[in-house]
Amino acid sequence: AAGVIQSPRHLIKEKRETATLKCYPIPRHDTVYWYQQGPGQDPQFLISFYEKMQSDKGSIPDRFSAQQFSDYHSELNMSSLELGDSALYFCASSSTTGELFFGEGSRLTVL
């Protein structure tokens, strides 16, 4: 069965650079979520989209933005990167059943 696809799987950036992470939800899933997981931390909710509109917002820094496109894929844009942004970024999608299906994550390292 198709799962949530995230790209890139690994990304290395310098401080103050920008990064874009992509998420392709499971087909026919209309809701996408983004989470950030720092080293040794639990996943933290950043933002979610339902039918291409932002549906909820968590602890997402102002330097980050995200959107969901007409094909339901989503992108998380991160600017002015800081060392503390180094983390695993998970995307999840869900349908009406309510279960969230997570991707394998994108590991961002900021040097």
Next chain:
Amino acid sequence: DAKTTQPNSMESNEEEPVHLPCNHSTISGTDYIHWYRQLPSQGPEYVIHGLTSNVNNRMASLAIAEDRKSSTLILHRATLRDAAVYYCILRDEDRDDKIIFGKGTRLHILP
């Protein structure tokens, strides 16, 4: 937000049942009890959820106390692959759809 309390860590022997407890004394009438787990180096994975009645699926069973102030995730026959962090999460599916992760229980399986 409604909170859950779980042991930081637990140990179990391989091929034995595991009972993972969760306290949620401030649960509201519309909160569903969800369990997710995160295996090492992987994204979180849905395990099971329920509202009032006990639930069974191919992965686990969920036993919910009559007053709903606590619940127990039961893995009937633990394998080494079940070593993970298990998260008990309350989710008001009428109000929002995101999953908020708490501290979770790190389950160690002894061979």
